[in-house]
Amino acid sequence: MAFFELRLFRKGVSMNILGELRSRFATILAGYTDRPGEFLAQIHTSQDDRFGDYQADFVMPLAKQLGRKPREFAEELLRHLDVSEIAHPPEIAGPGFINFRLRDDYLERILEEILTDCRLGVVPAAKPETIVIDYSAPNVAKPMHVGHIRSTVIGDALCRTLRFLGHRVISDNHIGDWGTQFGMIIYGYRHFLDREAYHEHPVQELARLYRLVRQLIDYQEGLKKRQELERQLAENEASLNQLRAQSEGASEAERKKIAKKLRQVESQVIKLRDDLAEVCAKINAVERDDRLSRIAKEHPDIEQKVLQETAKLHAGDPENLRLWREFLPHSLDEMNRIYQRLGIQFDFTLGESFYHDRLGPLVEDLLKRGIARESEGAVCIFFPDIDTPMIIRKQDGAFLYATTDLATLCYRMETWKPDAILYVVDFRQSLHFRQLFAVARRLGFDRVKLAHVSFGTVLGEDGRPFRTREGDTVGLESLLNEAVRRAAEIVNANDDAKPGGPELLPEERRRIAEVVGIGAIKYADLSQNRTSDYVFSYDKMLAMTGNTGTYMQYAYARIQNIFAKGGVNVETIRQLGGRIILKHPAERALGREIVRFPEAIDLVVEDYRPNQLTAYLFGLANRFSTFYENCPVLQAGNAEERQSRLLLCDLTARVIRQGLELLGIEVVNKM
Numbered sequence: 001m002a003f004f005e006l007r008l009f010r011k012g013v014s015m016n017i018l019g020e021l022r023s024r025f026a027t028i029l030a031g032y033t034d035r036p037g038e039f040l041a042q043i044h045t046s047q048d049d050r051f052g053d054y055q056a057d058f059v060m061p062l063a064k065q066l067g068r069k070p071r072e073f074a075e076e077l078l079r080h081l082d083v084s085e086i087a088h089p090p091e092i093a094g095p096g097f098i099n100f101r102l103r104d105d106y107l108e109r110i111l112e113e114i115l116t117d118c119r120l121g122v123v124p125a126a127k128p129e130t131i132v133i134d135y136s137a138p139n140v141a142k143p144m145h146v147g148h149i150r151s152t153v154i155g156d157a158l159c160r161t162l163r164f165l166g167h168r169v170i171s172d173n174h175i176g177d178w179g180t181q182f183g184m185i186i187y188g189y190r191h192f193l194d195r196e197a198y199h200e201h202p203v204q205e206l207a208r209l210y211r212l213v214r215q216l217i218d219y220q221e222g223l224k225k226r227q228e229l230e231r232q233l234a235e236n237e238a239s240l241n242q243l244r245a246q247s248e249g250a251s252e253a254e255r256k257k258i259a260k261k262l263r264q265v266e267s268q269v270i271k272l273r274d275d276l277a278e279v280c281a282k283i284n285a286v287e288r289d290d291r292l293s294r295i296a297k298e299h300p301d302i303e304q305k306v307l308q309e310t311a312k313l314h315a316g317d318p319e320n321l322r323l324w325r326e327f328l329p330h331s332l333d334e335m336n337r338i339y340q341r342l343g344i345q346f347d348f349t350l351g352e353s354f355y356h357d358r359l360g361p362l363v364e365d366l367l368k369r370g371i372a373r374e375s376e377g378a379v380c381i382f383f384p385d386i387d388t389p390m391i392i393r394k395q396d397g398a399f400l401y402a403t404t405d406l407a408t409l410c411y412r413m414e415t416w417k418p419d420a421i422l423y424v425v426d427f428r429q430s431l432h433f434r435q436l437f438a439v440a441r442r443l444g445f446d447r448v449k450l451a452h453v454s455f456g457t458v459l460g461e462d463g464r465p466f467r468t469r470e471g472d473t474v475g476l477e478s479l480l481n482e483a484v485r486r487a488a489e490i491v492n493a494n495d496d497a498k499p500g501g502p503e504l505l506p507e508e509r510r511r512i513a514e515v516v517g518i519g520a521i522k523y524a525d526l527s528q529n530r531t532s533d534y535v536f537s538y539d540k541m542l543a544m545t546g547n548t549g550t551y552m553q554y555a556y557a558r559i560q561n562i563f564a565k566g567g568v569n570v571e572t573i574r575q576l577g578g579r580i581i582l583k584h585p586a587e588r589a590l591g592r593e594i595v596r597f598p599e600a601i602d603l604v605v606e607d608y609r610p611n612q613l614t615a616y617l618f619g620l621a622n623r624f625s626t627f628y629e630n631c632p633v634l635q636a637g638n639a640e641e642r643q644s645r646l647l648l649c650d651l652t653a654r655v656i657r658q659g660l661e662l663l664g665i666e667v668v669n670k671m
């Protein structure tokens with residue numbers, strides 16, 4: 001475990017204070033338990049500054065295990081613990097918490113160390129690992145939408161952070177380039193192509209064909225679903241009325257029971273109405289449009305036909321393969337343009353098609369090894385502890401998403417021999433990954449760490465999955481454009497309002513708006529607890545106050561502005577170096593936060609949560625604000641104090657910039 005390692009530095013100062021405290025306790029706890037890690041994990045930063053800087057919460061559980069009185073036990077532990085050069089004498093609080101307050105001179109020394117450390121105190125991993133990160137992975141040829149943002153942005157932040165820690169990270173974009181969407185486009189191409197448009201702007205025309213075929217399939221499906229939904233709705237409405245009638249004459253106790261049932265049925269009715277409305281909207285969209293309804297009539301079996309086109313492609317039909325080869329580069333260009341704008345690069349883009357030839361042999365191998373077996377004509381893998389089997393070959397011989405993912409896993413293991421593979425994928429696929437990981441173990445890959453880094457849904461302000469007013473998912477590109485447009489408004493207004501008149505050239509304004517707009521979108525996503533859903537709001541994400549990317553970029557620019565105003569050359573300040581003095585409480589609070597940067601990074605990688613870093617950066621920026629309000633920098637009392645405060649400003653800016661960089665977000669000097 002990383003925090004056992006003593007992290008000693010040139011002057012014998014460890015820059016990861018939490019790690020240092022833990023390692024000192026580790027030696028002592030070894031005498032009491034053979035699982036010290038679990039208890040050491042209960043040493044953390046104090047929630048409230050009043051209780052000091054760190055607190056150890058493990059005394060009570062450990063004392064209980066040992067049958068000791070907690071406070072007494074705490075005293076005994078403290079007799080063995082020497083942290084005198086780090087902290088004031090630790091205090092035992094309440095039933096047995098231990099509180100630590102760092103010594104100011106210790107903090108000052110660490111800050112002085114960090115001044116000359118380009119890693120800002122973050123120590124490279126003692127044992128670098130090979131980590132494959134599977135993220136973004138859109139299904140190409142469909143336009144990218146807001147749902148793709150999460151995987152892309154979280155995955156990228158994890159890549160950057162793990163790389164910064166010295167791991168060998170391999171990013172692999174497992175794009176969906178072999179799925180039914182190609183059957184749809186091939187069908188569309190054969191029947192609905194606008195040649196001129198395709199020639200002019202192939203990507204747009206292919207996207208149009210995709211949407212058209214999708215719409216027609218949705219229509220046919222909708223007709224079937226509508227009947228079924230109407231039937232269910234009528235049924236539920238009937239039982240609603242029945243329950244209401246029952247409730248009238250019932251006793252108090254009975255009524256309570258009925259009320260509970262009523263609520264269930266009511267919510268079922270609401271859901272059915274919603275679903276029905278959605279289906280009807282899709283049907284109406286076609287029926288209201290003469291051209292569309294004519295096409296729909298001419299292609300009544302489009303769903304089947306599309307499946308056949310996909311099957312032909314998979315079977316190696318030369319014409320469909322040719323079309324696939326023709327379409328794919330266009331989709332990839334489109335996708336790469338968005339990645340470029342987002343500043344995202346992959347080491348590999350091995351999509352589903354890459355594994356196609358491996359699927360047949362893989363299934364045979366799994367059958368031979370007894371891992372899979374035939375069931376009702378299909379090939380399945382069954383699990384003792386998971387109800388649903390994993391189907392890897394359908395009755396008709398087709399392979400599935402799961403088959404490809406198994407082949408991908410084998411390939412990655414053989415090619416890169418990773419210590420870990422992280423899948424940054426929507427929570428809805430959690431069953432799939434549980435199954436996949438279970439099969440991996442049976443295949444003998446028992447040492448690799450496999451993690452489904454799952455995330456929730458992006459919601460609109462109505463609390464439902466984010467869509468356009470027309471009910472389509474929102475295209476990623478238009479999302480970026482809108483954020484940048486709004487960022488431009490803010491940048492322009494800020495610049496126009498500058499006391500000495502505007503300072504930015506039009507070109508600078510545009511560039512800043514791009515950085516601020518894209519940064520806002522990324523930060524809004526990364527600052528969420530990844531497992532929860534979140535509501536997408538341009539206004540909130542671009543707010544100049546609160547935990548937003550814009551606020552962080554503003555905090556950075558503000559510091560650069562201090563330097564500019566004072567005619568201070570940062571390089572000179574750095575070369576001059578000197579002492580850091582933490583006299584004012586706001587100075588100390590800021591310094592104390594700066595040295596926590598390595599801890600924040602550790603928290604990010606512990607459970608793959610970039611929001612640990614945004615939360616830290618937000619706290620840092622707030623402490624900087626308080627510092628700046630209370631401690632004059634350019635007008636400091638004397639030269640030594642001025643230099644110390646300038647260094648604190650510079651350190652803050654460096655941590656913000658480095659932190660944002662790990663999140664894939666750029667900074668600007670002015671905004």
Ligand code: ARG
Binds near residue numbers: 138174
């Ligand atoms: N293309 C898939 C989707 O859009 C995501 C793929 C994730 N990666 C994986 N190895 N399964 O749902």
